[in-house]
Amino acid sequence: MKVSVIIPVYNEEKYLAGCLESLKKQTVVKDMEVIVVDDGSTDGSKALATLHQGHQGPGAARNLGAKNARGEILVFADADMEFDPDFIEKLIAPILVGKTIGTFSKEEYLLNKDNVWARYWNLNLGRQDNLMVPRDHPDTAPVFRAILAAKFIEVGGFDTTVGYTDDWSLSRKLGVKSVAAPGAKFYHRNPETLAEVWRQSRWFGKNEFLTKNLVRRIYNLFRYCPVWAIFKIYDPRFLLFKVVYNSAVVTSVLLSFFGETKSK
Structure with missing residues (x-):
């Protein structure tokens, strides 16, 4: 074939x-x-x-x-x-x-x-x-x-x-x-820079399982709030990674309220 x-x-x-x-x-x-x-x-x-x-x-x-x-x-x-x-x-x-x-x-x-x-x-x-x-x-x-x-x-x-x-x-x-x-x-490959981490995390944040309805959107705004990372992570570089990752996901979830396009 x-x-x-x-x-x-x-x-x-x-x-x-x-x-x-x-x-x-x-x-x-x-x-x-x-x-x-x-x-x-x-x-x-x-x-x-x-x-x-x-x-x-x-x-x-x-x-x-x-x-x-x-x-x-x-x-x-x-x-x-x-x-x-x-x-x-x-x-x-x-x-x-x-x-x-x-x-x-x-x-x-x-x-x-x-x-x-x-x-x-x-x-x-x-x-x-x-x-x-x-x-x-x-x-x-x-x-x-x-x-x-x-x-x-x-x-x-x-x-x-x-x-x-x-x-x-x-x-x-x-x-x-x-x-x-x-x-x-x-x-x-995984993202190699913090800029790439941000872009890929924004794409992940357009996941239908995070933004399918109002309840899920509100839940995931709290779940991925970057503040929580500060209390859980002690490696400074991984903390920086988590803040960028979570912030990007939260941005996508927030923008889903305003009908942001689902394209990458």
Whole structure:
């Protein structure tokens, strides 16, 4: 089966080349196409893109890529990821044998582990040993890293109205979860500067589970209030990380009251 790898990009010029280079080394490269969808970038990302759109968020960019894909299997990657050479081969293996319509990988590792802010991001989420997925994660998940194109098209792709959790919307539409693909190993960057922590946390704050209704919004304003971090954390740099992270999330939750766009 032909595979289409779809990569949404928004101002990720400094990471995209590494991602594309690792995809060139895939064992299934002869049966694979790569579609880079520019989501309104203002940096050099757009020069490497296959398709272009105004800034609408990664879900809309993935949907555009899927519309133009020729593959029977869609693989969704991010510009700040890199992959082992047999990643896609192992990722799609359960689909090829008819075990499932889609897969994800539990073997996701921190790519920039030497960066202190990247490590703090993992620590903040309770992740250890450079793993991006908990060791005890079940063998199913609401996120699809690979899926049969026909099934994706059948439900109209990702829901672009839900913000940060747009990649969970596919599972909800299909009524099934993805299945773990053993041995599909890849590496993912966390934010490397406080400015990147702020931007990514603002995106996280557009999570539908934080802003779905008035009660949740008010609860999460208190839950992520940066003041609480002062009483819990004794590492000065991690305290600074938490203040930036929580402030960004609170900003997104507050702006949701005024109908802020869900795009990244």
